[in-house]
Amino acid sequence: MKKSFLAIILLFSILCSCQTEKKVSEKQEYLRWVGDIEQNDQIDELDFKVCNGDDKVLQYFNLGEGPVYSGEKSKILNTFKSSYKPISDKKENGLIRIRFIVNCEGKAGRFRVLQSDYDYQEKEFDKKIISQLLNITKEIETWEVIRRNEVPVDYYMYMIFKINDGQLTEILP
């Protein structure tokens, strides 16, 4: 009796989960907020931790300070200027966004890359460009700690790199 009861529950839960999946595939699935990045153990550093929970991660501009960088943006610009080795290729043009979370200690993690040409169509850049930008970004040890009511928060930050003929021409924001 017990066994058959368990079997029914199991069957029911399988059916339910199938239904949920079907629903999701019909409509666009949203996370809590646009652009949220879930932890992926396959690619993300396991020792990176969000301090206040994923559902409390803010956007860099939520506290109205504008884009903030530890040691001002000029420091970041200098880092990329000295570390990025341009790939000379007329086909390498467009925008690359690297988005990530900065935690309450000013450490960054969960890096994600978005790439497009100058017509905003997704494309893939030469892997040497992407890996360089990603590695330089990951090597930046400290990001600005943003506080709300004195309490340090976790926030999403991004950088957009403009690439012309394989050269890094601008970093935004």
Add this chain to the structure above:
Amino acid sequence: MKYFNLTVLLITYSYVFAQPNCEAYKYYGDTLKYKACKKAMEIKGHYQFSKEYQTVLDESIEIDPTFDYAYWAKSIAYLKSGDFVTWKKLIDKAVEYKPKEHLGYRGWCRYQFFRDYKGAIKDIEKLDSLVDYDIGQSQNGTYHLNIAKGLCYKAIGEKEKAIGILEKQIKLNEEEDFVGANDYLHLGVLYLETKKFEKAVETFKKQSENNELAENQYYLALTYLKLDKPIESKSCLEKAKELYLGERKLSDPYSNPMDKIYLEDIENEIKTAYNTGYNSLLNSN
């Protein structure tokens, strides 16, 4: 004239900040758009980035796939999170269904968020060709769209063209007593970069009267150096540093504005000025 500008400004802004008037769709017999509009109004109280906000707008688009407002409202979170691919798809739809209302906005965002100078110029010029009224201000109200267009021309190397555009628009703004907060600064920098030093000084002085900024004193200092006035230059650099530390500098919640400087720039110039002054003192003795 002031009132005229204000009216134009309000008209330009109304589509951006105010909700659409759903009843107007009903009045003109567009019941589908009326329903889509009523649905879209359910976003009230939800954050632009949230699942709830986005879902309501999806439902609005399902009711009427030509309802521009829903695409525009959906696009904002993607813009602010730097997702240029999704943003562009959505805002293109809004522009497709109501070009006159969204072209100026798309152009401005291309400049402000992605430094897509050529794309911004194209959108602003297209809008200008479609309407016979003033094309209005940027979304954040900082610039007239023509000033933004001029800055884009500067960025692609067409500095003389940029100067022409800025001079013309600033003159119109002066007539209406509505000069933008950084207009003179940008024009002054353009004069400096094209070696029109006397004009640059004159323009930076106007910026000081209008809205003093660290950048203004910094570029004025560089101009004085070109005019061989090291004492004036040094004094401007000190003022620039003081203003910078007092947060009187160019800023924007989402990006770093054009002609923005950093503390490091000011300090480097101060160091150079000090060394040059010291050397010339040694040489004169």
